[in-house]
Amino acid sequence: MSDTEIGRPRPVIAGLPAYRPGKGAKQAEAEHGITDAIKLASNENPAEPLPAIVEAITAAASGANRYADHRATAVRQALADRLGVTVEQVTVGNGTVGLLQQLWLSYVDPGDEVVYPWRSFEVYPVYTQEMAGTAVTVPLRDDLGFDLDGVVDAVTERTKLVVLATPNNPTGVACTTAELRTALERIPRSVIVCIDEAYREFLDPSFGDPVSELLPDFPNALVTRTMSKAHGLAGVRVGYAVGHPDVIATIDKTLVPFAVNALAQAAALAAIEHDDEIRRSVDGLLAERSRVESALRAAGWSLPAHQANFVWLALGDRTDEIALGLERSGVVVRPFSGEGIRVTIGTPAENDRFVAALAEVSS
Numbered sequence: 001m002s003d004t005e006i007g008r009p010r011p012v013i014a015g016l017p018a019y020r021p022g023k024g025a026k027q028a029e030a031e032h033g034i035t036d037a038i039k040l041a042s043n044e045n046p047a048e049p050l051p052a053i054v055e056a057i058t059a060a061a062s063g064a065n066r067y068a069d070h071r072a073t074a075v076r077q078a079l080a081d082r083l084g085v086t087v088e089q090v091t092v093g094n095g096t097v098g099l100l101q102q103l104w105l106s107y108v109d110p111g112d113e114v115v116y117p118w119r120s121f122e123v124y125p126v127y128t129q130e131m132a133g134t135a136v137t138v139p140l141r142d143d144l145g146f147d148l149d150g151v152v153d154a155v156t157e158r159t160k161l162v163v164l165a166t167p168n169n170p171t172g173v174a175c176t177t178a179e180l181r182t183a184l185e186r187i188p189r190s191v192i193v194c195i196d197e198a199y200r201e202f203l204d205p206s207f208g209d210p211v212s213e214l215l216p217d218f219p220n221a222l223v224t225r226t227m228s229k230a231h232g233l234a235g236v237r238v239g240y241a242v243g244h245p246d247v248i249a250t251i252d253k254t255l256v257p258f259a260v261n262a263l264a265q266a267a268a269l270a271a272i273e274h275d276d277e278i279r280r281s282v283d284g285l286l287a288e289r290s291r292v293e294s295a296l297r298a299a300g301w302s303l304p305a306h307q308a309n310f311v312w313l314a315l316g317d318r319t320d321e322i323a324l325g326l327e328r329s330g331v332v333v334r335p336f337s338g339e340g341i342r343v344t345i346g347t348p349a350e351n352d353r354f355v356a357a358l359a360e361v362s363s
């Protein structure tokens with residue numbers, strides 16, 4: 001054994017790059033010597049949480065000496081009531097990313113295949129590698145939608161998991177429940193199909209609801225949602241999953257004890273109670289998205305069929321240059337080198353700044 005080596009990490013972990021979160025406004029200000037930077041890089045809601053949610057969090061803080069309810073029974077019950085499912089069909093996690101990690105931990109053995117369209121949410125390849133699984137990716141269509149036939153064709157006997165983010169991150173393009181049904185009908189029940197609906201609240205209702213339309217017919221389908229985006233609780237960490245009780249029970253086994261903390265549970269309950277006000281906030285963001293899209297189209301950009309709280313600009317080779325230019329003018333966006341930038345819908349003033357800065361740096 002070598003004397004110089006400090007521990008011996010699993011090779012799949014040693015080979016992982018460190019996680020890089022979206023750059024913050026403060027960091028951009030320091031790097032470029034600017035002030036007044038804005039962050040449109042992580043798809044957060046620009047509005048602070050509702051006062052009732054802040055109050056619930058504050059009230060819960062005085063009980064912080066006690067462990068929270070590990071199973072978050074009240075939150076799961078409240079979600080079940082809202083969704084019209086039983087409490088056994090719902091679980092909560094430390095954000096959707098926490099739940100997704102539990103999903104991979106529960107179903108993916110070394111060498112097992114995980115199928116997902118690409119480009120999509122960045123944790124899917126990371127979790128697959130952590131489990132020493134094999135990622136099988138299916139390219140997006142030209143309109144940036146999912147090639148669901150391609151996804152179905154990619155499923156083999158070694159496939160354990162199929163993951164479909166709809167609306168997709170970072171493109172914003174969504175699948176209808178009719179399209180998902182056609183795919184589910186051709187995927188064996190021994191394969192879990194995770195429908196990651198982190199942006200559900202922004203989706204046009206005509207796309208349908210997988211919870212009411214698909215879960216009753218497909219016990220291998222699992223829907224994940226979050227309070228990080230529409231509900232404005234990204235910093236609190238609450239995600240939830242809805243599916244067959246057996247799948248939920250399996251995932252629950254891998255929940256880190258007390259992972260959904262007392263403040264998060266209080267916030268989630270208050271958010272569920274005030275979902276009509278959250279709806280208004282979402283409607284405001286959707287109106288802003290249309291305004292931004294119109295401005296971008298007027299400037300000659302062609303855009304995919306966005307269904308979330310962000311826009312996607314396919315900039316190809318100009319991605320890094322334009323992202324850096326935007327950042328220097330104080331608008332921090334999320335670049336995907338060689339492909340494009342994802343820009344979160346912020347406040348009206350923030351969106352105006354983005355549109356103006358883009359015109360300047362891309363001319």
Ligand SMILES: *Cc1c(COP(=O)(O)O)cnc(C)c1O
Binds near residue numbers: 098
């Ligand atoms: C933001 C996001 C999530 C997760 O968010 P959490 O904050 O962990 O709940 C999950 N899936 C997609 C596609 C996302 O964009």
